[in-house]
Amino acid sequence: MEAVDPDDAVDIVIVGAGLAGLAAAHQLKGAGLRVRVLEAAPQVGGRMRTERVDGYRLDRGPGLFSMGEDTEGFERLPALDPLALRPFAPGAVLHADGRTHKLTSPANRRQPEPREGRPGRESAGRSRTGRATRTGIARFDRHTRGTRGALTAARALTGARSRADMSEALDLARLRAALARFAAQPAEGLLARPELPAAQALSARGLPSRTVDTLVQPLLTALLSDPGLTTSSRVADLTLRGFARGGLCVPAGGQAAVPELLAAALPPGTLLTGVRVTSVSTHAVTTERHGTFGCEAVLVATGARSAAGLLPGLRVPGFHPVTVLHHATDESPPHGPSFVVSAEAEGAGPVSHTWVTSAVDPSRAEPGRTLVTSVVLGEQAAEPPALLDKAARQQLTGVYGACADRWELLAAYHDPDAVPAMPAPHDPRRPVRVLSGLYVCGDHRDTSSPRGALSSAERATREILRDFGRPTVREDTRATAAA
Structure with missing residues (x-):
């Protein structure tokens, strides 16, 4: 701070150095505007933080990205070129009633190999031309039409012989076929469906209630962090589509790697941490202990509660609470780099989903040690850590x-x-322009995901550039193409 003069003129002051704020900073600087980013915390990232504990790298949040859906926006930020993504095994493992069920990829798709230096440009299920491969989807759907076809597919998938095994295999076959349909469906088609709470919409998707209750709901609950499944069915459908098309991944070294790369690529003096903002206007930002920063416009890129505190009248949404447990062991638990969903009956335990983090990303644990991450959702997440830990271990x-x-x-x-x-x-497109000179962005203005944070940042950037009389990125691209 000693080297920075608050009176130094800048065009835009961005409040908040989370994913949305840092992405907007790069986009605005790339358009030629002078930018300053103020962050109240001593480090960047917002909710995307990674702690180092005894040689382990522990994400403070779940830290999961949907390959292709969430990571698509990373490719538009050159600062993230060095980012490596570590994919989970295709599909998921569902654990119910003491038994494990493997939910494989819904079509003839190969999971992208771990990439060093760039996010995978060809997400799972895409050809070199970028079109989703549909041959396997169509073939599977034909074989699972009707009970006889589903039974045949179930036998082929699992080799099940007993009645109970056949029932479980049939449920998995139905779920796999449903995911295949989601993967093949264009996003516009899903958005055109009637909008309902996700739990209510599931009953109208043509799946038996047993399949919905024992498999679909636990999987969707884990993906949305919403145990009540009150989330919009359109958001839920798009989430399932992203999971079916690309699977899940984590950034190598922890989720903080994303904001840290963005922060490191900004010019010296652009980003100031430990600066708490108390009020904003169209031409000034007042801080708690560091004076007032003048500017031509302000972009509030904080969490929803902080944004509402700076911009009175901004609606604060509800929230889904989450507790993340990290355990270390000398053993090597099964399931490898799989996303494991607990589909147990209510009361069986607090954990919604879990994974062997060090199997997905070996850099997260000490050599010879295993790191296991588990997520607790809903009201149970607020219980004391000691009680949660005891119940989770069982x-x-x-x-x-x-x-x-x-x-x-x-x-x-x-x-x-x-x-x-x-x-x-x-x-999903809540306004980002409060008035000329005052803007807001973050996942609370879009969808609760990295993709939502980046999308809101891009929308806010376009509004700012338009008010400044500058061509937006898309307008500039069209002008170049026309020339």
């Missing part, structure tokens, strides 16, 4: 088939505002 013992009593609890991170709620009806 559940994880069943999920992984290894005694979790000897595992070491490294950290329990609770965030009551982890995921902004998106109940129906949900507007």
Whole structure:
């Protein structure tokens, strides 16, 4: 701060150095505007933070990205060129009633290999031309039409012989066929469907209630961090589509790698941390201990509560609370780099989903050690860490088939505002322009995902450039093409 004069003229002051704020800073600087970013915390990232504990890298939030859906926007930010993404195994593992069920990819698609230096440009299920491959989807749908076809597919998928095995295999076959349809459906088609709460919409999707209750709801709950499934059915449909098309991944080294790369690529003096903003106007930002920063416009890129505090009248959404548990062990639990969803009956345990983090990204753990991450959702997430840990260990013992009593609890991170709620009806394009000179962005203005944060930042950037009389990126691209 000693080297920065608050009176130095800038065009835009951005409040908040999370994903949205940092992305907007790069886009605005790329358009030739002078930018300053103010962050109240001592580090960047907002909710995308990674702590280093005893040699482990622990994400404070779930830190999962949808390959292709969330990471598509990364490719428009050159600062993220060095980012490496670590994909999960295709599909998911569903654990129910003491049994494990493998949900494989819905079509003839190959999961992208781990990439060093750039996010995968060809997401799973895409050809070199960028079009989704549909041959396997169509073939599978034909074989699963009707009970006889579904039974045939179930036998082929699992080799099941007993009646119970056949019932479970049939449920998996139905779910796999449903995901295949989602993967093949264009986004516009899903958005054209009637909008309902996700739980209500599931009953109208043509799947038996048993399949919905035991498989679809637990999977969707994990993907949305919404145990009540009050989320808009349109958001839920797009989430399932993204999961079916690309699967899940994590950034190598922790989710903080994303904002840290963006911050490091900004010119010296652009980003100031430890600066708490108390009020904003169209031409000034007042801070708690560092004076007033003059500017021509302000972009508030904080979380929803902080944004409403700076911009009175801004609606604060509800939130889905989340607690993330990190355990270390010398053992190597099964399931490898799989996304494991607990589909147990209510009361079986607090964990919604879990994964062996060090199997997905070996850089997260000490050599020879294993890091297991588990997520608790809803009201249970607010319980004391000691109680959660005790209940989670019993559940994880069943999920992984290894005694979790000897595992070491490294950290329990609770965030009551982890995921902004998106109940129906949900507007994924909430206004980002408060008035000329005052703007707001963040996942709470779009969808509660990295993609939503980046999308809102892009929309805010376009509004700012338009008010400044500058061509937007798309307008500039069209002008270049016309020339």
